[in-house]
Amino acid sequence: MVNKLIRHVGFALGVLAVAASPIASAQQWPTKPVTFVSPFPPGGSVDPLARLFAAKLSEALGQQFIVENRTGASGSIGTGYVAKAPADGYTFVFVFDTHATNPYLLPKMTYDTIKDLTPVMLVGTAPMAFATSPSKPYKTFTDYVNAAKAKPDTLSYGSVGSGSLGHLAMTLLQKDGSFKVVHVPYKGGGPMSIDIMGSQIDGGIGSIAVLGNHIRSGKMRALAVTSETRAPSLPDVPTMAEQGFKGFSAEAWWAVYAPAGTPKAIIDKLNAEMVKITKQPDVYKQLTETQGMNLKASTPEALAAFTQSEMDRWSKVIKENNIKPD
Known part of the structure; x- marks a missing residue:
């Protein structure tokens, strides 16, 4: 009887440990370097934005945030890489407004813009x-x-x-x-x-x-x-x-996405940290005055709705004018 009781208690504790592990891991996240993919080359607007947040997040969270350039095909190469990356909270992508038009221009695109990516934050528009x-x-x-x-x-x-x-x-x-x-x-x-x-x-x-x-x-x-x-x-x-x-x-607009399936607790934590960063005086000045942004610092849910509305609007222009990729 005692052995049976011990087995039941052990099983129950194991279930609780499994149930609690995603929350615990999100609270501890990040425990290793995080990669921000910039799908455009240096000299544009996406790369410096990714580097700005990477530097600030490294300071705030005590782990290195690395920017990796994976360019080409209007940002779809780098974004496709992130869409297929492990959904563990260690790979994200900064995108530009081409994110909403690529699905209608690139027939060989390797990912689904809605299904394969999880919204994190609409940084801003300009x-x-x-x-x-x-x-x-x-x-x-x-x-x-x-x-x-x-x-x-x-x-x-x-x-x-x-x-x-x-x-x-x-x-x-x-x-x-x-x-x-x-x-x-x-x-x-x-x-x-x-x-x-x-x-x-x-x-x-x-x-x-x-x-x-x-x-x-x-x-x-x-x-x-x-x-x-x-x-x-x-x-x-x-x-x-x-x-x-x-x-x-x-x-124009800029946003951050993660691979689909990334734990919501990690998405929410990154979103909250990025919102804090946009409120820092030096960052706010750089984004609004130097880069001319209208800061949004949106919720993940607001970015999801915004993405769909942009895709709906510009897909019509592409189809009606028979616009083809480069």
């Missing part, structure tokens, strides 16, 4: 800017449009890739404004910025996080921003709506 080299003759976006109308399909503009938000926004603007320009896709904001400043292209569209410093330094001239109202970080730059495109708005 207007895009359309900019040129100061050596170009265009002082406003209207000037650029008029020049394009005078010589259709001769002026060029760059974006961070076919199907990127910049490309889709310009597709809508060309349709609404009845002008045609040549699209030059790049593999990131860094290479595009170099060619804008070097006058290799007539203009380029990218997030303020990428172009803002170049604009403020005078190395680029901003012709317009894509938000409904003027961007606080570029108050002198008019919106597209102010230049004849009534109601137009399109904003």
Whole structure:
């Protein structure tokens, strides 16, 4: 009888230990280095954002957060790597707005955007800017449009890739404004910025996080921003709506995801720590003023809803305009 009782007690304790282990492991997490994958090259907006949070989280949680660049295919290579990684809380990905358009452009994509990834946090959104080299003759976006109308399909503009938000926004603007320009896709904001400043292209569209410093330094001239109202970080730059495109708005965004199945307790812990970091004065200033972000620091659930709404909106533009990948 005593032996039987001991066996029952031992079994019950074992069940409790198994049930409690996910909570215990989440409380202890991280117990080894964590990898943040940046699916875009240095020089854009995603890589420095990942490195900023990695440094701050290393300080806050006492474990090293490492940024690993796995670039290509509009961010889908690095994101696909994370989607297939162990769901143990030690691999995450920082994505850009191409995350919502890739499913409709890349038929050989190796993962399902919704099923294979778990949302962590929408970091923020930001207007895009359309900019040129100061050596170009265009002082406003209207000037650029008029020049394009005078010589259709001769002026060029760059974006961070076919199907990127910049490309889709310009597709809508060309349709609404009845002008045609040549699209030059790049593999990131860094290479595009170099060619804008070097006058290799007539203009380029990218997030303020990428172009803002170049604009403020005078190395680029901003012709317009894509938000409904003027961007606080570029108050002198008019919106597209102010230049004849009534109601137009399109904003870039950045978010963090984990492999599907990552314990919710770990997701919630990382989310809470990242929210704290966005409130640090130096981080808040860098993201809002330097990178021109509208900070969101959202819940995982809010990011899930946002992702679906962006996919719904831009998939229509892709299909209606028969947009193909690079």
